[in-house]
Amino acid sequence: MPDGTTPDGASYWDPSVLRTELDRLFYRNWLCVGREEELARPGDFVTREVGLESVLLVRATDGRARGFYNLCRHRGTRLVEMSHGEAARSFLCPYHAWSYDLEGRLIGAPHMPGTEEFDRAEYGLHPVRVASAGGFLWANLDPGGPDFATALGPFLAKFERLPLADLRRGAHQEYEVEANWKILVENFSECYHCAPVHPGLNRITPYLSGANDATFHPPRGRSLFAGGYMELTRDYQSMTRTGYTDRPRLPGVRAEDARRIYYYVVFPNLFFSLHPDYLMVHRCWPVSPTHSRVENDFYFAPATVAAPGFDPSDAVGMWDEINRQDWHVCELAQAGMSSRAWTGGRYSSKETLVRDFDAFVREELARGASPRQRR
Ligand code: FES
Numbered sequence: 596m597p598d599g600t601t602p603d604g605a606s607y608w609d610p611s612v613l614r615t616e617l618d619r620l621f622y623r624n625w626l627c628v629g630r631e632e633e634l635a636r637p638g639d640f641v642t643r644e645v646g647l648e649s650v651l652l653v654r655a656t657d658g659r660a661r662g663f664y665n666l667c668r669h670r671g672t673r674l675v676e677m678s679h680g681e682a683a684r685s686f687l688c689p690y691h692a693w694s695y696d697l698e699g700r701l702i703g704a705p706h707m708p709g710t711e712e713f714d715r716a717e718y719g720l721h722p723v724r725v726a727s728a729g730g731f732l733w734a735n736l737d738p739g740g741p742d743f744a745t746a747l748g749p750f751l752a753k754f755e756r757l758p759l760a761d762l763r764r765g766a767h768q769e770y771e772v773e774a775n776w777k778i779l780v781e782n783f784s785e786c787y788h789c790a791p792v793h794p795g796l797n798r799i800t801p802y803l804s805g806a807n808d809a810t811f812h813p814p815r816g817r818s819l820f821a822g823g824y825m826e827l828t829r830d831y832q833s834m835t836r837t838g839y840t841d842r843p844r845l846p847g848v849r850a851e852d853a854r855r856i857y858y859y860v861v862f863p864n865l866f867f868s869l870h871p872d873y874l875m876v877h878r879c880w881p882v883s884p885t886h887s888r889v890e891n892d893f894y895f896a897p898a899t900v901a902a903p904g905f906d907p908s909d910a911v912g913m914w915d916e917i918n919r920q921d922w923h924v925c926e927l928a929q930a931g932m933s934s935r936a937w938t939g940g941r942y943s944s945k946e947t948l949v950r951d952f953d954a955f956v957r958e959e960l961a962r963g964a965s966p967r968q969r970r
Pocket residue numbers: 667668669670671672688689690691692693
């Protein structure tokens with residue numbers, strides 16, 4: 596098999612491959628799971644599905660965001676069924692009514708005082724590491740992995756000039772896609788397909804414009820993000836239906852940023868797309884080997900969102916069209932790669948980041964299993 600052959604079909608449909616990817620990629624890396632503003636006050640909470648796990652994120656009484664595996668320590672029942680809620684004082688298990696405070700401590704366990712050698716202090720919720728950076732909440736299910744700053748500090752440092760934490764969400768879209776999560780990442784990592792698939796996008800940022808400036812394989816060590824930028828052609832101002840916008844640029848945008856759209860994959864599943872006037876984020880969650888759920892959020896300057904008549908539909912509508920064009924070809928790729936005839940293809944010179952990502956996945960899988968939750 597020649598060097599530079601794409602992965603074989605089983606990588607995209609075999610349930611055992613996905614289980615390994617969840618263990619070694621998703622349960623080991625820092626994942627973007629939300630936004631500080633979603634947990635505005637103590638007791639506000641959200642639950643997030645991360646592969647086969649459910650994570651409970653809560654603003655604790657000390658003001659910190661905390662994360663827990665969303666399961667009761669009595670007999671393992673899913674603790675919180677709601678996707679979000681406000682001002683909770685505690686969490687009550689729906690089965691036998693054990694209860695936990697916002698710091699995850701077990702505070703009520705009926706009839707357990709009669710159980711031999713039962714120490715309530717040992718049965719708090721299993722913690723999940725949580726970090727806050729750029730206004731985003733990040734979770735890591737590996738208790739032994741690197742801290743957030745070591746893992747993703749270099750990525751956020753690229754955008755230090757922008758007050759990302761101040762941005763406010765102005766739109767949210769969700770998509771169900773019949774394709775393996777890696778097909779979506781690979782698709783985001785190249786614009787080889789842009790001329791045939793996205794004539795509207797290609798008109799505003801021609802597919803041969805720009806450059807890649809980050810790879811998972813830098814000269815020294817490894818990096819957890821890869822991507823680059825594309826250039827706005829003519830006098831276009833942003834990726835909107837017309838290519839123009841009345842919105843002011845984001846605070847901190849430099850003259851060169853105003854001519855570019857930056858696109859980065861943050862490993863494994865975050866797409867970060869910085870436009871002159873908005874930040875767009877896709878989070879791509881594997882539901883099964885052949886199905887992914889995509890969350891697509893748009894963030895704007897606070898004054899822009901608060902202005903009367905705020906209407907992001909020029910950007911959101913444009914991206915909805917681009918997204919659907921992408922999901923369609925991703926679903927076709929999934930269908931074809933499920934064929935018994937498929938044994939892998941070849942990368943073009945315009946797919947260096949796809950090759951980079953596929954190689955990184957292989958290497959990360961080879962690094963071995965993530966430790967199970969330590970007790
Ligand atoms: S499983 Fe939660 S109280 Fe019994």
